[in-house]
Amino acid sequence: MAPATPAAVIVLAAGAGTRMKSKTPKILHPIGGRSMIGHALTAAVGLNPRELVAVVRHQRDLVADHILSLAEVLGTVPVIADQDEVPGTGRAVQCGLEALVATEPGPDAGPAEPVDSFGTVVVTYGDVPLLTTELLAELVATHEAESNAVTVLTALLEDPTGYGRILRDTDGSVAGIVEHKDATAEQRSINEVNSGIYSFDGGMLATALAEVTTDNAQGEMYLTDVLQIARAAGGRVAAVTTTDQWQVEGANDRVQLQALGAEMNRRTLDRHMRAGTSIQDPATTWIDSTVTLEPDTTILPNTHLQGTTHVSEDAVVGPDSTLVDTTVGIGATVTRTQASGAVIGDRAAVGPFTYLRPGTVLGEQGKIGAFYETKNTVIGRGSKLSHLGYAGDAEIGEYTNIGCGNITANYDGVNKHRTVIGNHVRTSSNTVFIAPVTVGDGAYTGAGAVVRKDVPAGALALTVAPQRNSEGWVEDRRPGSPAADAAAQARVGHGTSHTPQPDAGA
Ligand code: UD1
Ligand code: MG
Numbered sequence: 001m002a003p004a005t006p007a008a009v010i011v012l013a014a015g016a017g018t019r020m021k022s023k024t025p026k027i028l029h030p031i032g033g034r035s036m037i038g039h040a041l042t043a044a045v046g047l048n049p050r051e052l053v054a055v056v057r058h059q060r061d062l063v064a065d066h067i068l069s070l071a072e073v074l075g076t077v078p079v080i081a082d083q084d085e086v087p088g089t090g091r092a093v094q095c096g097l098e099a100l101v102a103t104e105p106g107p108d109a110g111p112a113e114p115v116d117s118f119g120t121v122v123v124t125y126g127d128v129p130l131l132t133t134e135l136l137a138e139l140v141a142t143h144e145a146e147s148n149a150v151t152v153l154t155a156l157l158e159d160p161t162g163y164g165r166i167l168r169d170t171d172g173s174v175a176g177i178v179e180h181k182d183a184t185a186e187q188r189s190i191n192e193v194n195s196g197i198y199s200f201d202g203g204m205l206a207t208a209l210a211e212v213t214t215d216n217a218q219g220e221m222y223l224t225d226v227l228q229i230a231r232a233a234g235g236r237v238a239a240v241t242t243t244d245q246w247q248v249e250g251a252n253d254r255v256q257l258q259a260l261g262a263e264m265n266r267r268t269l270d271r272h273m274r275a276g277t278s279i280q281d282p283a284t285t286w287i288d289s290t291v292t293l294e295p296d297t298t299i300l301p302n303t304h305l306q307g308t309t310h311v312s313e314d315a316v317v318g319p320d321s322t323l324v325d326t327t328v329g330i331g332a333t334v335t336r337t338q339a340s341g342a343v344i345g346d347r348a349a350v351g352p353f354t355y356l357r358p359g360t361v362l363g364e365q366g367k368i369g370a371f372y373e374t375k376n377t378v379i380g381r382g383s384k385l386s387h388l389g390y391a392g393d394a395e396i397g398e399y400t401n402i403g404c405g406n407i408t409a410n411y412d413g414v415n416k417h418r419t420v421i422g423n424h425v426r427t428s429s430n431t432v433f434i435a436p437v438t439v440g441d442g443a444y445t446g447a448g449a450v451v452r453k454d455v456p457a458g459a460l461a462l463t464v465a466p467q468r469n470s471e472g473w474v475e476d477r478r479p480g481s482p483a484a485d486a487a488a489q490a491r492v493g494h495g496t497s498h499t500p501q502p503d504a505g506a
Helices: 036-045 060-069 089-103 133-145 202-209 225-232 254-274 473-477 482-494
Strands: 008-013 051-056 079-082 120-125 150-156 165-168 174-178 192-201 237-242 277-279 297-299 303-306 321-324 337-340 354-356 367-379 384-396 407-409 419-421 432-434 437-439
Touching: 008 036, 008 089, 036 051, 036 060, 036 120, 036 133, 051 060, 051 089, 060 079, 079 089, 089 120, 089 202, 120 133, 120 202, 133 150, 133 192, 133 237, 150 225, 174 225, 174 237, 192 202, 192 237, 202 225, 225 237, 254 277, 432 437, 473 482
Parallel strands: 008 051, 008 120, 051 079, 150 237, 277 297, 303 321, 321 337, 337 354, 354 367, 367 384, 384 407, 384 419, 407 432, 419 437
Antiparallel strands: 120 192, 150 192, 165 174, 165 192
């Protein structure tokens, strides 16, 4: 099929979406890692149209700001068209076309190009998140191959209630669309419905819309009236019927949004499995449509991959892990981990029970183990933070071993400070680094060290006070306790005596 490059795609997004029962506009609700309108615009931009238009009205500024914020990922700045107080899909498209005429420069940047020289104009909705570029391209290709005035995307539904019905002549050609509310009982028995997605001849569309009135059950300008008008003017009106109903289904409430989200996830997982990822338990695996996975990756149960997360070849993620905007290197393992904005190096190991916060960069073959939290910390190749600690605003060199329970005290109550630790360092258990502080290459720290001063390369940093044993303290101060009895028995066993000390433990 020839690649389809329409003049414009107009995405309708002016409706209120009251059934979501939400302060957030319906089309801004997330599904599979994007807003609903984000999916609609992504599918549209795949057609490579000259212009991408979004028609807005309800919560206009919020919606327009969101759409414009997608410009970078879409690779184009959508044109925002404001619908006025005239209701209906026909008026929405008319407003879209007007914005388009104002945007498109004429030849030699002269007066605006008349819309009838535009070519094909595609109309879709902002709340149909499973629609793909492929189906839109098929619609456009048929439209152009048949030189149609209008080509409408239709579906056969078991329960067509609420939808506009497709009226066909005895020869099967499309005669028009009648809205459910305007339909006769006989027309309501038709189960071929209008998806609301169309390919139009742009010039014909503008001319026909000028004839559309609000004379109907809902007092709206129906876009669907364009079909009859085009036919009466001698244009060819046809349909492309999809058997994939999910692609034309809109989300009107949170029940439908959930169903569409589950189906989107199922399709995403299928796509990854077909491309070489093993997913042990699709029922508990949720992967955003924005995530990328290389072949020969393994995703274990109850794992959520979100945003721009990327997992490289031979890596194993899960079980019980949530990765947001995180990169996992070749052959790395990530177990029972919550990570956001992190980079995990090749053959590195993370988890279990690990919390990686933004700016964590773990080098090749590095390790961040159980009950560790890291933030804004770069860890060199082969370095290990194996158990129980916090590393924030730190730089750790290569092949360094951070002992159990180490903490970077990075916050003085007002400002954050950096801890810099060199290569081949060995820190003992419960070392606290009072930032800003630097530990040189090959240095060691003793258990419980509180490192306030820089440690030169190769030095051993000790801050421990000498230990004093107060003999007999327990029997004096805790007489009759199980500990005192145990101590007395141990003394008898060793043949030692105990003289009570009047100032024991002082
Ligand atoms: C419309 C179609 C119907 C079709 C159905 C598919 C018309 C007259 N009817 O019905 O044949 O079966 O979609 O879902 O076109 N919108 C605007 N401005 C408006 C009104 C709507 O931008 O003034 C947008 C909405 O935000 C939504 C889309 O258009 O994205 C459809 O609106 P909606 O009210 O749901 O359409 P229906 O009347 O159900
Ligand atoms: Mg309506």
